[in-house]
Amino acid sequence: EAGVTQSPTHLIKTRGQQATLRCSPISGHTSVYWYQQALGLGLQFLLWYDEGEERNRGNFPPRFSGRQFPNYSSELNVNALELEDSALYLCASSLAGGAGEQYFGPGTRLTVT
Amino acid sequence: RKEVEQDPGPFNVPEGATVAFNCTYSNSASQSFFWYRQDCRKEPKLLMSVYSSGNEDGRFTAQLNRASQYISLLIRDSKLSDSATYLCVVPTGDSNYQLIWGAGTKLIIKP
Numbered sequence: 001e002a003g004v005t006q007s008p009t010h011l012i013k014t015r016g017q018q019a020t021l022r023c024s025p026i027s028g029h030t031s032v033y034w035y036q037q038a039l040g041l042g043l044q045f046l047l048w049y050d051e052g053e054e055r056n057r058g059n060f061p062p063r064f065s066g067r068q069f070p071n072y073s074s075e076l077n078v079n080a081l082e083l084e085d086s087a088l089y090l091c092a093s094s095l096a097g098g099a100g101e102q103y104f105g106p107g108t109r110l111t112v113t
Numbered sequence: 114r115k116e117v118e119q120d121p122g123p124f125n126v127p128e129g130a131t132v133a134f135n136c137t138y139s140n141s142a143s144q145s146f147f148w149y150r151q152d153c154r155k156e157p158k159l160l161m162s163v164y165s166s167g168n169e170d171g172r173f174t175a176q177l178n179r180a181s182q183y184i185s186l187l188i189r190d191s192k193l194s195d196s197a198t199y200l201c202v203v204p205t206g207d208s209n210y211q212l213i214w215g216a217g218t219k220l221i222i223k224p
Contacts, residue, residue, distance in 0.1 A: 033212075042216035043157070043200070056211055090156055099212055100147045100204045104156035 002027070004105035006091050012111045013081050021076040021108045025093030031055075032074040033094070033102060034066060038087040046089075049074055050096060081112045116140065117203050119215040126191055127223050133187040134218045136201030146184045147202040148175055151217065157200055161186070188220075196222045 005024045013019050025032050034046040045058040049068035063079040072093075078085055088109050092102035118137045126132045138146075145164050149157040161168050163184055167176040174187040188195055201215035 043214045045212065045214065088154075092157075100145050100202060101159055101162060102157075102212075104158065106156055 004091060004093050004103055006089075006105035006108050008108060009106070010109050010111070012113065014113055015081055015083060017081050017112075019078045019081060019085075019110055021078075021089050021091075021110070022073065023076070023091030023093075023105060024073045025091075026103055028095065029093035029103070030072055030096045031094045031099065032068055032072065033092040034074070034076050035090040035092070036060075036087045037090060037107075038084075043090070047076070048099075078110070083112050086110060086112045116205065117201055117213045117215040119199075119201050119218045121216060121218060123219040123221050125221050125223060128191060128193055130191055131187065131189045132191055132220065133185055134199065134220075135183045135185045136203075136215050136218075137181075137183040138201075138203045138205075138213070139182065140203065140205045140213075141179075141182060143203050143205050145204055146175075146177060147204075148184075148186050149200040149202060150197040151200060152197050160199070191222045193222050193224060196220055 007022045031050040033048050035043045037043050047066050048056040052068050066076040068074045088107045090107045092104045094102045116139045147162050148160040150160045151157040161175045163175045163177050172189045176185045198217040198219045200217045203213045205211050
């Protein structure tokens with residue numbers, strides 16, 4: 001069974017641009033979570049989607065947004081990129097109600113220059 | 114007090130030794146707990162779930178102490194491949210749907 005997939009693997013943008021990251025959950029999983037992990041630091045929770053709705057949001061500015069599609073895949077958009085946005089962005093999925101048992105994708109490494 | 118707290122380490126342990134580290138949590142209403150491991154520059158992977166007093170899986174044992182509000186992870190006969198950062202996760206909030214992630218404990222197994 002295919003795991004969580006993310007694209008692209010790497011993304012290089014310049015300050016002020018917009019970035020779009022994509023995630024496909026494990027088949028049957030309805031919840032998708034997004035995390036930011038700066039180099040050498042812990043996971044910072046960004047967003048949680050379930051059944052197409054945003055269920056929870058971490059302490060990030062509004063320029064971080066996303067959505068979940070009817071097929072449960074998800075997109076994370078980061079507008080007005082700043083140098084500090086350079087990080088590994090991880091997507092995870094879980095069964096509905098299984099928030100603690102998340103399965104992660106390999107991540108998208110975003111570099112802002 | 115932080116909602117979830119872990120000793121960042123690193124714990125430097127010789128191969129074959131037993132090592133244990135704790136994770137303390139502040140929400141007494143939390144019902145379930147999870148340990149993840151994250152290898153360097155890789156994604157986290159679920160290691161163990163703890164729903165009652167504890168759980169054991171091979172060389173790994175997770176225990177829950179509700180009175181003192183901590184969970185522990187014990188690794189016996191440690192292998193070089195156990196070197197990783199171990200993340201503690203505590204669901205909280207309404208219906209335990211909001212996750213709080215610890216910053217992780219770094220473990221280095223030395224030959």
